[in-house]
Amino acid sequence: MNLSEISPAIALTPLDGRYHAQTAALVEYLSEPALNRERMRVEVEWMILLANGFAGNDWKPIVTGVKPLTEQEQAFLRSIPEEFGAQGIARHAAHEAVTHHDVKAVEYYIDDYLDSAEQVLGAPTQLTDLKTLVHFACTSEDINNLSIARCVKNAIEHVWLPGADAIVDLLAQRAEEFKDMPLLSLTHGQPATPTTLGKELAVYVYRLGRQLKHVREQEYLGKINGATGTFGAHLAALPNVDWVAVSREFVENRMGLTWNPLTTQIESHDWQAELFDTISHTNRIMHNLCVDTWMYISRGVFAQVPVKGATGSSTMPHKVNPIRFENAEANFEISCSLLDTLAATLVESRWQRDLTDSTTQRNIGSALGYSVLAHNNLLGGLKSVHPNTQVMDRELDENWEVLGEPIQTAMRAQELAGRSGMERPYEKVKELMRGHSISQADVESFIDSLDFDDETAARLKALTPATYVGLASMLVGYDRP
Numbered sequence: 001m002n003l004s005e006i007s008p009a010i011a012l013t014p015l016d017g018r019y020h021a022q023t024a025a026l027v028e029y030l031s032e033p034a035l036n037r038e039r040m041r042v043e044v045e046w047m048i049l050l051a052n053g054f055a056g057n058d059w060k061p062i063v064t065g066v067k068p069l070t071e072q073e074q075a076f077l078r079s080i081p082e083e084f085g086a087q088g089i090a091r092h093a094a095h096e097a098v099t100h101h102d103v104k105a106v107e108y109y110i111d112d113y114l115d116s117a118e119q120v121l122g123a124p125t126q127l128t129d130l131k132t133l134v135h136f137a138c139t140s141e142d143i144n145n146l147s148i149a150r151c152v153k154n155a156i157e158h159v160w161l162p163g164a165d166a167i168v169d170l171l172a173q174r175a176e177e178f179k180d181m182p183l184l185s186l187t188h189g190q191p192a193t194p195t196t197l198g199k200e201l202a203v204y205v206y207r208l209g210r211q212l213k214h215v216r217e218q219e220y221l222g223k224i225n226g227a228t229g230t231f232g233a234h235l236a237a238l239p240n241v242d243w244v245a246v247s248r249e250f251v252e253n254r255m256g257l258t259w260n261p262l263t264t265q266i267e268s269h270d271w272q273a274e275l276f277d278t279i280s281h282t283n284r285i286m287h288n289l290c291v292d293t294w295m296y297i298s299r300g301v302f303a304q305v306p307v308k309g310a311t312g313s314s315t316m317p318h319k320v321n322p323i324r325f326e327n328a329e330a331n332f333e334i335s336c337s338l339l340d341t342l343a344a345t346l347v348e349s350r351w352q353r354d355l356t357d358s359t360t361q362r363n364i365g366s367a368l369g370y371s372v373l374a375h376n377n378l379l380g381g382l383k384s385v386h387p388n389t390q391v392m393d394r395e396l397d398e399n400w401e402v403l404g405e406p407i408q409t410a411m412r413a414q415e416l417a418g419r420s421g422m423e424r425p426y427e428k429v430k431e432l433m434r435g436h437s438i439s440q441a442d443v444e445s446f447i448d449s450l451d452f453d454d455e456t457a458a459r460l461k462a463l464t465p466a467t468y469v470g471l472a473s474m475l476v477g478y479d480r481p
């Protein structure tokens with residue numbers, strides 16, 4: 001059996017195959033039909049603006065000879081994208097098979113609807129004669145850039161950000177829960193100044209929160225200014241219209257985007273580079289979290305809740321493998337590579353336009369899809385782990401030498417305050433502790449061997465690796481930038 005002949009078609013990529021259920025929400029915004037539907041929305045809104053005007057021109061038609069569209073006519077136009085489904089996709093494809101131009105095919109698709117307007121509305125309508133208003137004075141990129149910006153904005157706001165927020169919210173909740181849970185830290189993989197598990201999670205909350213703030217503040221730019229951004233055709237056809245004002249009204253108020261006044265044929269895509277860079281950066285922070293958590297699991301700091309009925313290893317029955325973190329790690333990497341390519345290449349275009357951006361932007365769905373998939377697995381993974389305080393306490397208790405730092409720092413303070421016998425504090429502690437296994441008794445007798453004032457000696461003796469966590473617990477309160 002030839003797999004390529006099976007119907008419905010078998011997905012080539014995992015996003016639309018194996019992982020479809022986890023990425024399907026993006027189909028609504030970033031699939032090819034979603035783009036074509038958005039193109040239709042842009043085309044019909046442009047028609048409505050041209051026919052009905054706006055407050056800035058006292059609601060007079062912008063194109064001479066066109067009467068304002070009635071509520072019913074506007075509703076009819078707006079129904080075209082809203083009715084775009086399986087049959088519409090096939091009809092658009094049939095037009096494209098002839099035109100070999102996807103935006104032109106959208107124009108013809110709308111023309112077909114205008115032919116049926118009188119029948120659908122049940123009354124004579126000027127719409128049947130308004131085919132020439134479809135795509136009026138537009139180049140394809142006028143339609144494309146606005147459609148893509150709106151598709152991406154919706155995908156970010158409705159799918160990507162909620163997924164990222166869910167991770168940050170869970171981390172913040174866990175940071176608060178675990179803020180007093182002491183944890184041996186490892187710098188260079190070696191025992192170091194203890195922290196708390198909550199504080200380490202709060203670091204991620206803070207880092208991610210900053211990036212998500214950038215994403216929320218992202219501008220989405222749009223333009224509608226003709227074939228090379230000069231309004232040349234607009235002016236040649238209708239010289240008395242304030243086209244700059246019309247263009248601005250459309251981009252800002254009808255499309256909900258930031259108006260770009262100065263472009264070549266293409267919107268310059270700088271906002272896309274900014275957004276994709278930020279998302280890639282966010283992916284990398286989450287990748288770091290996956291790796292850290294994976295290693296905490298390996299160390300026993302986090303235990304995993306076994307999923308009922310699930311198999312860890314096909315041969316080693318005892319195992320619960322951290323597969324969700326590994327899956328997320330891999331998908332973040334693929335997402336980053338696509339986003340990095342998009343951000344790097346979209347900001348360049350030969351002279352007034354080349355078409356590389358069109359081809360490249362068709363992968364925005366994949367780039368965000370791998371990220372959304374990774375979010376899903378990371379969130380599931382995080383929900384399935386819980387701290388093992390026995391392991392954490394044991395690690396701390398086996399590493400009393402981490403108290404070398406507070407002792408030598410207290411010695412410095414004593415020396416600076418004029419107390420004698422505190423010279424060469426770092427070296428003295430190093431002599432005692434470096435490379436040795438140190439017990440609680442060793443630490444105590446070392447403190448006793450030095451001439452600390454009573455209060456300092458008592459404070460140092462009260463320290464254990466588990467209580468030497470500084471302000472970790474309080475710092476968790478700073479996790480939301």
Ligand SMILES: O=C(O)C[C@H](Nc1ncnc2c1ncn2[C@@H]1O[C@H](COP(=O)(O)O)[C@@H](O)[C@H]1O)C(=O)O
Pocket residue numbers: 100101102103138139140141265353355358359360362
């Ligand atoms: O308004 C215009 O069309 C102006 C024209 N520039 C174009 N602007 C936007 N789209 C264009 C352009 N040219 C082609 N196409 C169509 O883009 C589609 C590219 O397909 P793909 O590589 O799959 O992304 C594919 O459907 C192409 O037919 C120019 O000559 O400057």
